[in-house]
Amino acid sequence: MERRKFLGFGIFAAAAAFVPGTLSAEDYRKTKPAVWTAHTVEDAIAKMYGTNVTIEQGVTLTAPDVAANGGAVPVDFSSEIPAKSVAVFQSSNPEAAVCAMTLNENSVIDYSIKMKLKQSGTIVVVVEGKDGKLYSAKKTLSVALGGCEG
Amino acid sequence: MEIKAKLKDGITTVKAMAKHPMLTYDTAKKQGVEANFITHITATLNDKVVVLDMSTSQFLSKNPIIKFSFKGAVAGDKLTMTWVDLLGNTETSDSVVK
Numbered sequence: 001m002e003r004r005k006f007l008g009f010g011i012f013a014a015a016a017a018f019v020p021g022t023l024s025a026e027d028y029r030k031t032k033p034a035v036w037t038a039h040t041v042e043d044a045i046a047k048m049y050g051t052n053v054t055i056e057q058g059v060t061l062t063a064p065d066v067a068a069n070g071g072a073v074p075v076d077f078s079s080e081i082p083a084k085s086v087a088v089f090q091s092s093n094p095e096a097a098v099c100a101m102t103l104n105e106n107s108v109i110d111y112s113i114k115m116k117l118k119q120s121g122t123i124v125v126v127v128e129g130k131d132g133k134l135y136s137a138k139k140t141l142s143v144a145l146g147g148c149e150g
Numbered sequence: 151m152e153i154k155a156k157l158k159d160g161i162t163t164v165k166a167m168a169k170h171p172m173l174t175y176d177t178a179k180k181q182g183v184e185a186n187f188i189t190h191i192t193a194t195l196n197d198k199v200v201v202l203d204m205s206t207s208q209f210l211s212k213n214p215i216i217k218f219s220f221k222g223a224v225a226g227d228k229l230t231m232t233w234v235d236l237l238g239n240t241e242t243s244d245s246v247v248k
Binding site: 027029036071073076093094095097099100102103106107108111112113114115116 | 161163172174175176189190192195199200201202203204205206207208209210211212214215216217218219220221222
């Protein structure tokens, strides 16, 4: 595997690590680097999926209305839609993309993560359905104490 | 990594915690060090089937806790989780589906 380093805001390293036996593991940081440097949610969704038009249904997103600690905001999301991938974005931080998961036939869309939010904003979860459509859910929340340490 | 994998009604739910500072670019700059955060986490069942494939950013919390679910496992299956970070470090841990 080659190792490349790009200097600048979009820095990422192609590590020599493997992913065993896999048919479907995709490291979106390597295959879609522009997603991770996009500033706005709309831009990041467009760079990930080619469009930022989503249908706001079919996805359940739970997060607190007020996050006491911006350093660890619990976010839960789930969906029954047969899907290819799920991604989480937010509008509070310098870049919008938080994480992206590739799914396969064993996947169940039911995740909990803890993320950092610098300030109050909106979290958006996008599910890429097997029908080619994007489904999403949004949650706007306030952050009492910013989570990027300044 | 600490991993707990529980099987119920055909669905395995995994709670995993990785120990990682998840240092953002902004914070790293202030501290005068290089940013480093986990960029990719995978979980594999019995070394054969990928059950989690997550690309991540600097915005997951420090010592990130992730909960995820999947179908197709039976009790006793081996679950292997691996993360890779920005600087190329990696860690792999094994666990058993209970």
